[in-house]
Amino acid sequence: MAFFDHLMVILILVIISGFFSTSEIALAAARKVKLQILEESGDPRATKVLALQQEPGHFFTVVQIALNAIAILGGILGEQSLTPYFAQLFHSLFGSASWIDTLSFLSSFIFVTSIFILLADLMPKKLAMVAPERVAMFVVTPMLVCVKLFKPLVWLFNGLSNLILTSLNLPTERDDQITSDEIHAVVNAGAEAGILQTREHDMIGNVFELESRTVPSAMSQRDSIVFLTLQDNEASIRHKIAEHPHTKFLVCDGQIDKVVGYVESKDILKRILTNQAFSKVQELSLRSALVVPDSLTLSEMLEQFKATREDFAVILNEYALVVGIITLNDVLSTLMDGMVHPYLEDQIVRRDDNSWLIDGATAIEDVCRALDIDAMPESGNYETVAGFMMTMLRKIPKRTDFVMVGDYKFEVVDIDQFRIDQLLVVKLAKSD
Template sequence: MEATSPPFWPWSSPPQADALEVSGVPLHVAGVAFGVAILAYSLVNAIEIAVVGANRIRVRHLMEQGNRAAAALYRLQQAKERFFTLIVLLQNLSVVVASTAGSFMAAQAVGGVGGLALGTGVMTLGLAMLGEVLPKVLAAHAGERFPLVMARPVAAIMWLLRPLVVPLATAPAFVSRLLFGQRLGVTPTVTEAELRTLIDIAAEEEAVEERQAELLERVFRFGERRVREVMVPRTEVVWLERGTTVSEFYRLYAQNPHSRFPVYEGSVDNVVGIVNIKDVLRGLAQGEVGPDSVIDWFMRPALFVPESKRVGDLFWEMQRSGQQMAVVVDEFGGTAGVVTLEMLLEELVGVVSDELRPAQQEFVTVDERTYRLDAGMSIDDANQELGLDLPEGDYETVAGFVLDHLGHVPREGEQFVYNGLRITVTRMAGRKIEEVTVTRLGTPQGQEPTP
């Protein structure tokens, strides 16, 4: 009677010779392939984190100093689609090799369903710990040296594999155009919010001086603000009526020594030009006019701008046109005020004073809890300079906030409490609020106005 082989079940272990015949790979070769694949997977993940996390500003600075490794790293950061395509290719290749080698070793060691389960568990833990977590943590703490060292080898590999990398990298953009008729969006390298945060951090760490940080912050606010926030309102403008004589103009100038005066005809809503004091002085010196001559002879065309125009846009427009003053027009076509190039510059560098116009303090510190404020001080400046945390609204100044909060024109001496601040109207000029006093209270109280 012939001997029969025992039946083979999927969960049983096959004979060692059969396993070797099935796999065709010696155990030690599979082990080496498995180890190399895990190491390669770990290295690829570390490179991905290091390149993506490298400080782009620092990399560009090193590149401009002639660092070739930094130049290679910068090119990798710029070629995002190709770089990530290469990373995905290498990651998948490593996973396939590691999975295949691990399956061979598990099949030879255990076999059957038990070997499959063991191989799956080992692969999962090995890839998670050795291939994902550990290399990414190490790369995040390695600093800039690791990505600089690896940049050129990675660039060389990307060049060698370009027949695969280029088509795969361009495929998403092609599919996007095919389906949606547009290209994939490009995320900016550094956003404005990130730059502002970087400036704050640099100031806190004293990498830049406080004045430099303040100037940079003013640059950002400069581009955000509207003309109505910085203009001189029409009620505070010194106007010239058309037909005014030179002698009358001099009397006005003696009381209000400005460089330029807007000229109106009939109403300040009908501005017809701008008069420059230098033109008047030159005309008198050359004998072209006399004291009884009318000022109309010196008028220059006025530049009209909407009050919603951004300050930055107006600055460049005035710089290109050579205009030093612009008339601000509201949405109804009336005159809202005027703005000068000097006023726009002051938004960047602060108040500029001269012999004819001394610097005016917008606030005076009475004691550690009390301030006297010019009611025309902007809400932004009051919050930034004094930390008052006044709310923003359909107004630009402290006076506007007071009127908005009270809902009526206040009396001199009227006060109210808002958010732990006692705000007192200390000086009025007719219906105009000229000065307020702000006192910090120990405990926030109600917000009802009190006489």
């Protein structure tokens, strides 16, 4: 057989090996979600790929049988066919030295191995990784034919491998469940690739935060609630509405912990515009208030609003004391704040490149986002930055008390009675 014929045989083996290498990577790397989308669009090849992925042992067995058989055959043919040609070349260059035969064998071995590594392994696998779903749908039909042709061998080797894995208590099927961490990784990759805009990326991240953030992180605190009482007269009601133009006002019986309901400003305004006098809150359109515990997450709060068709709720702690109020707008603001107000301008004020003034009631998640901090110490024990300070200091803080978190210094600068009103956060320069 001529030298050209030998090269053609090796080339054919390389092409066949490359096909199986490509099939192996493409069928393994093809993403189930994208295949399901293609299946729903009516592509039958996507259905075949999904079915083959359900039993990966079948095509993996075929691939390994083919690759190993071709590698052995290529090595045998390559050594037998190419060694004489290398020997002739080296004899013409170096004469009849005793080491020529060994060098010829090593040269043919290195040449054939390099061809298989480059053309039958690395290049096909890299191409398959670029678009695994598209390649998988291209190779799935011939792969299914191979599975049928090699069925006896597939049954034998697949059965033996499953028996060994089962005896070792190892899984034989892959887990296709998608976790939130994987979704985060995909979203981050999309943002880095420029597929997602910064605003879209922030909003998707905020959606996941609804599951981890509880209602106290977005509510209006107890001491900032403006409420009406059953004992208020018209003048008092008018004064409160004029001083604090909210859309809804909590109504209580004497004190804030005795909640009766709430009234809407538009109902009061309607009475005023139509010259309808009222002397007490009871004469207004009093509505029942939705009451929820402070342990609810923002996601659960959103479901509560949806189920009750309300957009205003009173939050109670375990002692049935009012700790705050929350509206639908507060929950939606959590979704939108990273997109519309990057630093929550009302609570986080950036003084310069390395310092911030932060309201003590600011949610710790918003602080982490503004300062680009991955996580805070003991983060499960508090909701706000004031709670963080109290947790870390193990006391009621006073002015000038501070806590260090990495390069950031959190210092109390203002106290309102026992409540932390404001903190100064400074990013310190790293010492050499």
